[in-house]
Amino acid sequence: SVGLLATGTEIHEGRHTDLDSPMLAGLVDGWGGEATYEGTVPDEYDRVRDRIAGLADEHDVVMTTGGTSVGDKDYVVRALRELGTVLFHRVALRPGKPIAVATLDERDAVVFAIPGKPVGAHAVTSLVARPFFTGSTALPTVDAAMTSDVGIAVPGFTYAVPVTLADGEALPLGHVDSPLSVYEEAFDPSVLSSSTRATRADGFVLTESALSAGEAVDVVPYPVVER
Incomplete structure (x- = not known):
């Protein structure tokens, strides 16, 4: 049983659409959980704290966004x-770095606090929360060759680079060479993470270093992490 709670005054007041909760509900359901949308809460500390505590009394897992x-x-x-x-806050993954996972005193619930940008939220939830639900860290991949050079601006992270697949080639979505051009050669996870158009990707490549055109890569197809 998973209670989904969206935080943020803009979402609570209807000025921004909650894009994360439906996506997370789909992931949870695909992993065998039962997701329930529990609404929104504004950026007010007491209300955020009390709402999380209340949902932890009703669900096995609370999943917040933002x-x-x-x-x-x-x-x-x-x-x-x-x-x-708080078991940990932030992981060395981009996009999606500021995830937190916690256990609550006197409650059996686990809390996954997911960052609010949709693409980063999908990436980090798929890689961090999925094993909790499925019991498996396996990530089946398909072989492909990169179509373009992709630089890494900040070392020390694993980067989940969204790609589209065609004829054995992986085109980095968001790259200047792709239909969705939001970065030049260096991968920009912050900008891409906010773009829902990144859902056009077929999967992602995990890398800790720059990628070169023609380089053989392992692509994690999205269906692999969504079930």
């Missing part, structure tokens, strides 16, 4: 620290 960075109104991780134990 409010996981370190801004003035990013209250989710602070609330989790008050309610229980």
